[in-house]
Amino acid sequence: xxxxxxxxxxxxxxxxxxxxxxxxxxxxxxxxxxxxxxxxxxxxxxxxxxxxxxxxxxxxxxxxxxxxxxxxxxxxxxxxxxxxxxxxxxxxxxxxxxxxxxxxxxxxxxxxxxxxxxxxxxxxxxxxxxxxxxxxxxxxxxxxxxxxxxxxxxxxxxxxxxxxxxxxxxxxxxxxxxxxxxxxxxxxxxxxxxxxxxxxxxxxxxxxxxxxxxxxxxxxxxxxxxxxxxxxxxxxxxxxxxxxxxxxxxxxxxxxxxxxxxxxxxxxxxxxxxxxxxxxxxxxxxxxxx
Numbered sequence: 001x002x003x004x005x006x007x008x009x010x011x012x013x014x015x016x017x018x019x020x021x022x023x024x025x026x027x028x029x030x031x032x033x034x035x036x037x038x039x040x041x042x043x044x045x046x047x048x049x050x051x052x053x054x055x056x057x058x059x060x061x062x063x064x065x066x067x068x069x070x071x072x073x074x075x076x077x078x079x080x081x082x083x084x085x086x087x088x089x090x091x092x093x094x095x096x097x098x099x100x101x102x103x104x105x106x107x108x109x110x111x112x113x114x115x116x117x118x119x120x121x122x123x124x125x126x127x128x129x130x131x132x133x134x135x136x137x138x139x140x141x142x143x144x145x146x147x148x149x150x151x152x153x154x155x156x157x158x159x160x161x162x163x164x165x166x167x168x169x170x171x172x173x174x175x176x177x178x179x180x181x182x183x184x185x186x187x188x189x190x191x192x193x194x195x196x197x198x199x200x201x202x203x204x205x206x207x208x209x210x211x212x213x214x215x216x217x218x219x220x221x222x223x224x225x226x227x228x229x230x231x232x233x234x235x236x237x238x239x240x241x242x243x244x245x246x247x248x249x250x251x252x253x254x255x256x257x258x259x260x261x262x263x264x265x266x267x268x269x270x271x272x273x274x275x276x277x278x279x280x281x282x283x284x285x286x287x288x289x290x
Contacts, residue, residue, distance in 0.1 A: 028116075033207040034164075042054040047176065065247070071236050074094050075094070081108075082100065082128060109134055116152050157214050162207040164237075167238055174202065187240070
């Protein structure tokens with residue numbers, strides 16, 4: 001059996017390694033975004049406007065050396081859902097749709113076996129054929145509110161606001177001043193490139209707003225004493241050459257009405273969805289920008 005991956009070990013820690021005071025398994029909210037990196041306030045970027053993830057990071061653990069395994073969405077999502085490097089599973093090539101190996105499962109199947117109501121809203125985009133019984137619901141209507149009474153939930157909500165396709169959509173109501181962006185050395189410093197980077201910052205802010213709305217809804221409606229929150233993005237920045245080294249943001253947080261962890265922890269160890277392990281209870285990872 002392969003060693004637990006970041007995703008699998010984090011989820012198992014939610015389910016198994018709970019404090020003794022928490023008799024019930026926590027509800028888990030996993031918020032994902034796409035195509036952005038560490039251009040966020042919690043990573044010290046003064047141009048970023050990401051108050052919701054910043055607040056989560058301030059209370060929880062922030063990973064400063066998290067990396068996406070692949071610079072494009074489907075292989076990266078394949079690694080996350082399977083816990084296997086795409087080179088090993090055969091799911092490296094876009095839309096390859098290969099079968100999983102004998103005895104292998106996608107991680108929501110483990111959660112469902114542990115009694116969780118597992119939902120995905122709604123992007124999948126795996127390069128592996130999905131076995132039967134992965135999700136209780138994977139659709140635009142999937143929501144923890146639809147679970148049977150008394151059942152703990154694991155719920156993913158994916159924001160497409162920062163997807164690379166949105167960086168060059170026009171017209172765009174600009175918020176970030178293109179003159180203030182830092183153009184990386186591998187890009188020409190032209191008005192067009194500055195506009196793309198400024199729009200990228202605006203789109204990351206929109207993804208952060210989506211995360212904030214989900215977190216507020218969760219806090220209003222979920223009264224269970226132990227809860228875990230995660231915000232995660234699948235790969236790095238969606239600009240030319242930017243995802244060649246896709247460093248991604250990641251933070252984790254678990255809270256309880258009984259006990260609360262100390263905030264402001266920082267982890268500097270190299271981490272990726274394929275080979276890192278964590279005992280934390282909430283994960284926030286995002287993809288890197290242009």
